[in-house]
Amino acid sequence: MDPNPKRRMDSPDLSESNRFSPFPDEVLERVLSLVKSHKDRSSVSLVCKDWYNAERWSRTHVFIGNCYSVSPEIVARRFPKIRGVTLKGKPRFSDFNLVPPNWGADIHSWLVVFASAYPFLEELRLKRMTVTDESLEFLVTSFPNFKALSLLSCDGFSTDGLAAIATHCKNLTELDIQENGMDDSGGGWLSCFPENFTSLEVLNFASLNSDVSFDAFERLVSRCKSLRILKVNKNITLEQLQRVLVRAPQLTEFGTGSFHQELMPRQYTELESAFSNCKNLHILSGLWEATGLYLPVLYPACDSLIFLNLSYATLLSGELATLLSHCPKLRRLWVLDTVEDKGLEAVGSSCPLLEELRVFPMDPFDQDILRGVTESGFVAVSYGCRRLRYVLYFCRQMTNAAVATIVQNCPGFTHFRLCIMNPGRPDYLTNEPMDEAFGAVVKTCTKLQRLAVSGLLTDLAFEYIGNYAKNLEALSVAFAGSSDWGMQCVLRGCPKLRKLEIRDCPFGNAALLSGLEKYESMRSLWMSACNVTMNGCRLLARQMPRLNVEVMKDGESDDSQADKVYVYRSVAGPRRDAPPFVLTL
Amino acid sequence: MSMRLEEHDYIGLSEVPSMENSEKISISSGLNLKATELRLGLPGSESSERDGGHEVEEKNVFQLGGVKGLVSGAKRGFSDTIDGGSGKWVFSGTGGSEVDLAKSGGLFSPRGVNGGGKSLGVGGSESNSQQSGMAPNVVKEVVPPSPKSVPENNPQISAANGHGNHGIAPAAKAQVVGWPPIRSFRKNSMASNTAKNSDDADAKLGSGCLYVKVSMDGAPYLRKVDLKTYSSYMELSSALEKMFSCFTIGQCGSHGVPSRDGLSESRLMDLLHGSEYVLTYEDKDGDWMLVGDVPWEMFTDSCKRLRIMKSLDAIGLAPRAMEKCKNRN
Numbered sequence: 001m002d003p004n005p006k007r008r009m010d011s012p013d014l015s016e017s018n019r020f021s022p023f024p025d026e027v028l029e030r031v032l033s034l035v036k037s038h039k040d041r042s043s044v045s046l047v048c049k050d051w052y053n054a055e056r057w058s059r060t061h062v063f064i065g066n067c068y069s070v071s072p073e074i075v076a077r078r079f080p081k082i083r084g085v086t087l088k089g090k091p092r093f094s095d096f097n098l099v100p101p102n103w104g105a106d107i108h109s110w111l112v113v114f115a116s117a118y119p120f121l122e123e124l125r126l127k128r129m130t131v132t133d134e135s136l137e138f139l140v141t142s143f144p145n146f147k148a149l150s151l152l153s154c155d156g157f158s159t160d161g162l163a164a165i166a167t168h169c170k171n172l173t174e175l176d177i178q179e180n181g182m183d184d185s186g187g188g189w190l191s192c193f194p195e196n197f198t199s200l201e202v203l204n205f206a207s208l209n210s211d212v213s214f215d216a217f218e219r220l221v222s223r224c225k226s227l228r229i230l231k232v233n234k235n236i237t238l239e240q241l242q243r244v245l246v247r248a249p250q251l252t253e254f255g256t257g258s259f260h261q262e263l264m265p266r267q268y269t270e271l272e273s274a275f276s277n278c279k280n281l282h283i284l285s286g287l288w289e290a291t292g293l294y295l296p297v298l299y300p301a302c303d304s305l306i307f308l309n310l311s312y313a314t315l316l317s318g319e320l321a322t323l324l325s326h327c328p329k330l331r332r333l334w335v336l337d338t339v340e341d342k343g344l345e346a347v348g349s350s351c352p353l354l355e356e357l358r359v360f361p362m363d364p365f366d367q368d369i370l371r372g373v374t375e376s377g378f379v380a381v382s383y384g385c386r387r388l389r390y391v392l393y394f395c396r397q398m399t400n401a402a403v404a405t406i407v408q409n410c411p412g413f414t415h416f417r418l419c420i421m422n423p424g425r426p427d428y429l430t431n432e433p434m435d436e437a438f439g440a441v442v443k444t445c446t447k448l449q450r451l452a453v454s455g456l457l458t459d460l461a462f463e464y465i466g467n468y469a470k471n472l473e474a475l476s477v478a479f480a481g482s483s484d485w486g487m488q489c490v491l492r493g494c495p496k497l498r499k500l501e502i503r504d505c506p507f508g509n510a511a512l513l514s515g516l517e518k519y520e521s522m523r524s525l526w527m528s529a530c531n532v533t534m535n536g537c538r539l540l541a542r543q544m545p546r547l548n549v550e551v552m553k554d555g556e557s558d559d560s561q562a563d564k565v566y567v568y569r570s571v572a573g574p575r576r577d578a579p580p581f582v583l584t585l
Numbered sequence: 586m587s588m589r590l591e592e593h594d595y596i597g598l599s600e601v602p603s604m605e606n607s608e609k610i611s612i613s614s615g616l617n618l619k620a621t622e623l624r625l626g627l628p629g630s631e632s633s634e635r636d637g638g639h640e641v642e643e644k645n646v647f648q649l650g651g652v653k654g655l656v657s658g659a660k661r662g663f664s665d666t667i668d669g670g671s672g673k674w675v676f677s678g679t680g681g682s683e684v685d686l687a688k689s690g691g692l693f694s695p696r697g698v699n700g701g702g703k704s705l706g707v708g709g710s711e712s713n714s715q716q717s718g719m720a721p722n723v724v725k726e727v728v729p730p731s732p733k734s735v736p737e738n739n740p741q742i743s744a745a746n747g748h749g750n751h752g753i754a755p756a757a758k759a760q761v762v763g764w765p766p767i768r769s770f771r772k773n774s775m776a777s778n779t780a781k782n783s784d785d786a787d788a789k790l791g792s793g794c795l796y797v798k799v800s801m802d803g804a805p806y807l808r809k810v811d812l813k814t815y816s817s818y819m820e821l822s823s824a825l826e827k828m829f830s831c832f833t834i835g836q837c838g839s840h841g842v843p844s845r846d847g848l849s850e851s852r853l854m855d856l857l858h859g860s861e862y863v864l865t866y867e868d869k870d871g872d873w874m875l876v877g878d879v880p881w882e883m884f885t886d887s888c889k890r891l892r893i894m895k896s897l898d899a900i901g902l903a904p905r906a907m908e909k910c911k912n913r914n
Contacts, residue, residue: 096763153768179770187806207770211798211807235809288774312774362775364765394765421765478764503763 076117084123115142136161148174155181166192174202187212231255256286276300285309321346344377348384356390375402382409403437417452423479439464462486466493487511509536524568541585
């Protein structure tokens, strides 16, 4: 790291920079420090050398979408003043068990470099990384000013690591632990927060299974007056919830515990009044096992609700309808498909401001059941919620006509993720492929950034995508396509494509190689259970030295097939920590 | 970006918007590609159950060897662009949402320009000849073991489609790994949710788990166990011992293998006699019972929570249990 404060030493041509940059560095840096967006900062850094330097000296937060695309040393060299780091590791399909354990993305080597380069690091946000307890302990000893830790979909650590954080981080403001593959050996970690610790603003332990000491928890909430986001796990009962809520009426985001307990009338009223005292509640989640019986306690707090996450509450249509009638300002809603089409009709009629809807399946693996939601629920929502721009919809049947209607009603989609749960299912009324459905989506929704397709699809669907989806950045494909042509259309036609993940499709080497020059402008490509061979991958690797072409081998299959291929651009060269089952070609 | 793809299209299909034309090209190239077709099946067999679009596209791979001029031209163009300076084109599509690696920062351009340029410019011609030499190799390698690869994907798909799947037990239905794309946390939560929803905490058998709270007198916090993961009192007992071993004085768990058939009774008798603790449970009616009296299935049906009680507190229960034991023996 360059300790020399005179940055001009970096740019040798002083006269040149004088000519083009009328501002002194200090002014430029001050202005640039107000630029927060990563995309904007990258654009700024490309203007000229002076701006590049001013930007790198004023950047305080760095976002790295693929931890293997760059090395911690390179980051430390370029950005001397980082206080917050966001890192993403494994390919997204690792969330669905498609990546074997011990694949990599270990945070430790990053922490070691950061310990010397950024001793005043405050924030670390990790997604799909491997984090061990040792790393967490190293973190607490290396960064005395550490404030915010967020772990989403990570693995490798246990509640012992959390105990270390709670014990030693004197200035902690955020502890956000979400859906990780972690070992939960007890709730004792929460009792490790010292009695004089008061700085917590964000606490999320909703996905932990063990009981915490309620006494310790209650005391913690009482003394942390700045707490604004609190998400508890399902072991916290309604009675305990009430006691917590009265101590934290300032919360803006609240995740309840189990919403099912036999309450006396007095307790019920107390709970209701606790909710009504929360004037600033914008986001509500948790609600495990919620039933119509106890939902009414929420009504007083629903007036300001913007985001309601009911995806763990097995509500029925009537219960949802009643609840939603109290939430006029709702913009984001997550539900389970137990609410069925009727429930979605209620969404359409009660939530005119809705922008995001996610419908999760209660029983994803039972392919024979006829429950859940169908195309009519989705259509009903589209008639009532014209501002819809983000949808994630799990269903068992869909028609081309329904999707065409939906996008006609809601042309503003930016994220369209449709999952017809039985692979390769055609339009159930006409028996035709679902090509026209996705054709309608890409033709009508010109702002589309993210698309996930499903159902029976031929190459025609991909032709449509290639021809029309000019703003598409992320595409997810499974059990679709007829030939290499499909994938070629996408690679050729989508100029802004950054992430492409494909599984179980008949795309082979020709398709893979047609994207030769495209991959360097993308973050990554994933192809698994396709028709790509080792030779095809070797060819790609040889032609594109700045790409890492990695093949993960299954034990059983034959040597010429490339079972899982992960291709990504990198300035750090091939991985040095690859496990034996990952071959870098 | 797309412009460049048209100019230097690797497979020479730059002006070709449709499948039709690609067929024309492969035919007009004059190469006898049928013999060297890259297929997944043995020569002459169909490569997949989808239409023969496969065959046409695989032919295109071999144009790499055939259409030399176009290909090496493409490579030179590529390296020219890099040498041409800004290297910015490489990452122009990112929108810069990652650490920006392009341009004059000198982060990679030296490596890129020299390393990349070299391997493409010089290696370009080398790899051309390699490709034409390679094509036959590819065929040879693929053909012999290929019959295996075709069936691999299909059974999963057809099974998942539900063809003839109706008679299969629930566990077998989740045949396709990672499909539907649901995260593990949600999968596990839903499983326990299904169990809990059928008639309060006394979950019916079938899918799901049955988590009950386990408290131990004197311990600072409680644990939860899934009764479905055990099939006998002995398993439950040893699991609980392990879980709470940090709180006992070490008297539990150091007994030999119970030899008698009444495993539950003997184990618990040992606990009763040998240690300070007794395992009890609260049943559907809210009564506290000694664990071990009823058959295991009946126990899991009626158990709402467990409590590891100090023997001194359990004195009321013990004599009855001892009597029962005596009667049985």
